[in-house]
Amino acid sequence: MARLFGTDGVRGTAGREITAEFALKLAQAAAIVLAKTARENGDRPRAVVAHDPRISSDFISAAVSAGLAASGIDVFDAGVVPTPAAAYLTADIGADFGVIISASHNSAPDNGIKFFSRGGHKLPDSLEDQIEAEFGNSHDVIGAEVGKITRFSDAEDRYLVHLLGAVRVSLKGLKVVIDAANGAASAISPQAFIDAGADVVLIGADPDGLNINAGYGSTYLSALQAAVLENNADFGIAHDGDADRTLAVDHLGNIVDGDHIMAILAISMKESGDLARNTLVTTVMSNLGLRLTMKKHEIEVIETQVGDRYVLEAMRDGGYSLGGEQSGHIIFSQYATTGDGVLTGLQIASRMIQTGKSLAELASEMPVFPQVLINVPDVDKSRVNDVALQELVAQASAELGDEGRVLLRASGTESLVRVMVEAADHGTAQGWADRIARMVETRLALG
Numbered sequence: 001m002a003r004l005f006g007t008d009g010v011r012g013t014a015g016r017e018i019t020a021e022f023a024l025k026l027a028q029a030a031a032i033v034l035a036k037t038a039r040e041n042g043d044r045p046r047a048v049v050a051h052d053p054r055i056s057s058d059f060i061s062a063a064v065s066a067g068l069a070a071s072g073i074d075v076f077d078a079g080v081v082p083t084p085a086a087a088y089l090t091a092d093i094g095a096d097f098g099v100i101i102s103a104s105h106n107s108a109p110d111n112g113i114k115f116f117s118r119g120g121h122k123l124p125d126s127l128e129d130q131i132e133a134e135f136g137n138s139h140d141v142i143g144a145e146v147g148k149i150t151r152f153s154d155a156e157d158r159y160l161v162h163l164l165g166a167v168r169v170s171l172k173g174l175k176v177v178i179d180a181a182n183g184a185a186s187a188i189s190p191q192a193f194i195d196a197g198a199d200v201v202l203i204g205a206d207p208d209g210l211n212i213n214a215g216y217g218s219t220y221l222s223a224l225q226a227a228v229l230e231n232n233a234d235f236g237i238a239h240d241g242d243a244d245r246t247l248a249v250d251h252l253g254n255i256v257d258g259d260h261i262m263a264i265l266a267i268s269m270k271e272s273g274d275l276a277r278n279t280l281v282t283t284v285m286s287n288l289g290l291r292l293t294m295k296k297h298e299i300e301v302i303e304t305q306v307g308d309r310y311v312l313e314a315m316r317d318g319g320y321s322l323g324g325e326q327s328g329h330i331i332f333s334q335y336a337t338t339g340d341g342v343l344t345g346l347q348i349a350s351r352m353i354q355t356g357k358s359l360a361e362l363a364s365e366m367p368v369f370p371q372v373l374i375n376v377p378d379v380d381k382s383r384v385n386d387v388a389l390q391e392l393v394a395q396a397s398a399e400l401g402d403e404g405r406v407l408l409r410a411s412g413t414e415s416l417v418r419v420m421v422e423a424a425d426h427g428t429a430q431g432w433a434d435r436i437a438r439m440v441e442t443r444l445a446l447g
Helices: 020-034 036-040 057-070 083-092 125-134 155-164 188-195 222-230 258-272 288-296 308-318 341-355 359-363 387-403 426-443
Strands: 010-013 046-051 074-080 097-101 110-117 149-151 175-179 199-203 235-239 246-250 279-283 300-304 322-324 330-332 371-377 405-410 416-422
Touching: 020 036, 020 057, 020 097, 020 110, 020 125, 046 057, 046 083, 057 074, 057 097, 057 110, 074 083, 074 155, 083 097, 083 110, 083 155, 083 341, 110 125, 155 188, 155 341, 175 188, 175 222, 175 341, 188 199, 188 341, 199 222, 222 235, 222 246, 235 341, 246 258, 246 341, 246 359, 258 279, 258 288, 258 322, 258 330, 258 341, 258 359, 279 308, 288 300, 300 308, 308 322, 308 330, 330 341, 341 359, 371 426, 387 405, 387 416, 387 426, 405 426, 416 426
Parallel strands: 046 074, 046 097, 074 149, 175 199, 175 235, 279 300, 279 322
Antiparallel strands: 010 110, 097 110, 235 246, 322 330, 371 416, 405 416
């Protein structure tokens, strides 16, 4: 049987994999595991439940809340808020755990269920495994012992106050375009920027349940690029459906990805003394240009495997304050327990105000090395350490030296191997990537 939890909660097509019955049973299983400590202490367990605006989120959220209440959990229904807001609210009211109903950047037919432990932290594999083991079991209570479902009436206000507390300068004089992906940040993100003093142009902020991530947001940046140019804005930001990540566009319409954002903010935080242990945490997929820029500024870099949960784990284990991914998941441990797209946008704007520089100028600090990625399907990924293949990788690495690198890794979910090569020029990167990919096909062929 395949593992129930993926890399970021449970996800599938609403009404097929994610049914009302499934959501209720999963909530009951989570209640057994995540409310255990509260029950042992004789406390009445509490949980925050929130969701994005996709059409299926209402019935899934209702089923989750029903499953929790039937298990004796008092539920605080925060309604439509971003994923990082759900995490923050879980910590803010001292709830035993939190739940967010969202499929992030996926289209409207999909949905997902993700849990946060006490303090608003993503669950480690061990807790997810315990929940999976309890799936189908329940801790139902009767009569007055059932949980109460209460509308979390000031959820948005609490989160907005929290966001504004992280902004140290007025954003007056900045004009920003916000693309909310017709998602969970459609109301909160523009309000945060307006309250901070910015002039806001809003696109992709009319959710109807079906248009989340459709032609807008961090996976479709052309709309934001056009709007920035059309409105003569200083810059633009694009969230994904649950607003746990952000990508940006400078005043010239150029894309500023997560690597650039991390470079800008790491330098800023080092200057202000907020960069804990003078270290940035990122993944192996970040561009070589980021590493070289950090070296120039004498900032250490720690790499993790791909996935913001692994970045978070490394940050928590090492006590680091900044980490993220090229995709725009940026984590500020001083303010958040997960990636926060609205907070990231506010920090970018603050840096622009503090330096008096455009986003284009700030981003130019980091050179971008051409990066070629080839996915080689239908191969035996378990043999990725084949001797001849590793010798070729070593040869490529030696030739590229400090101005390039090779990454060869097996997919965690598919029968394929990923070949990534960076070099000073695209031709060199493409040449080595093609050569290594051909050997992967030959040496790791199935059968």
